[in-house]
Amino acid sequence: MLRTVSDRTDEAREPGDEPMPPADSEQLLRLERQLCFVLHATSRAFDTLYRPVLAELGLTYPQYLVMLAVWEHGERSVKELGQSLRLDSGTLSPLLKRLEKAGFVRRERSPADERSVVVQPTEEGIALRERAGDIPRRILRATGLDEQQLSELHGALSNVTSALDKAAEEIDRRE
């Protein structure tokens, strides 16, 4: 059964802790479930599309993200990579080792601070950038989005993500 959506939800929006009163839950809950599910699905759809394209270069999608960061900045510490890509060392360490073994990056301890490891592209890694040049365009076409839609979607996802981060942070603080 389908409830009418148009019930009011107009009350004051405290970003803090509203008890979340709406009795019209059915519809909302359905939406929540669908959102989580479709997000999952979209993520995997992207992955599926990138996979064969990147395979030509010998990269996986997360490896590609790392190479993008390294190409752009010339060199990045593991910490910086982890922050910008939202990955922890348990994920990055083996991933970077695979990239090193593949010959795309060099890893070395910083002389300034022996705790940090600096990642930089090798010659081969830099050369790879050329071969990867047309990937974004190919992917872009597949999405079927124009610039407007692209940036709207990006904005919406950014907002959700930062809301979720804030919520997680909140929970963190509570213990």
Next chain:
Amino acid sequence: MLRTVSDRTDEAREPGDEPMPPADSEQLLRLERQLCFVLHATSRAFDTLYRPVLAELGLTYPQYLVMLAVWEHGERSVKELGQSLRLDSGTLSPLLKRLEKAGFVRRERSPADERSVVVQPTEEGIALRERAGDIPRRILRATGLDEQQLSELHGALSNVTSALDKAAEEIDRRE
């Protein structure tokens, strides 16, 4: 304060108000990269938020998705689960075994067709549904989205996903 991905890029271009940007590939490529990245990030942000909540029930997020499907339909074949959740048997088989070992589902070969395996909730699995009842509401609040935004985002993601699926299908057909 915690910044997300969408931080300003190096230049001061405001997205959305391009006058007439047909040949301006740089901007487009940047958007592509950001979209893929933020999608990845959003997916993980959701996961991070769900993780501790579901841990109370002894479920992971994909397991939760399976239970949602099973709760709703009473019983589902592995094939059906795979189709609706976009998971293949290599992922589902061990996942279902873990759910079985946890006591939430039963798995048995269909008498009608010995090839297929039917999954259904146990008593304990059905009981779990009650305890999971308030999860959507808690998550929903954390997203900070109202119903309108929620369904817009859902629509946008659905469109992208089906475009990507179509593209992948296209590629498939070409070999």
Next chain:
DNA sequence: TAGCAGTCGGTTGTGCACAATCAAATGACG
């Protein structure tokens, strides 16, 4: 009815992702 192509799950191997834990280096403080 005998054979065979297609369907359905399962297994194996690789890689991503996180939690928990650890060791080494650093930096602040007495």
Next chain:
DNA sequence: CGTCATTTGATTGTGCACAACCGACTGCTA
């Protein structure tokens, strides 16, 4: 100087995800 908390990567263990492959079952067809 020595102590100790912090920072930084690495390691281990669990679970998700897919590709490639296998074996059992089904259903069609010669």
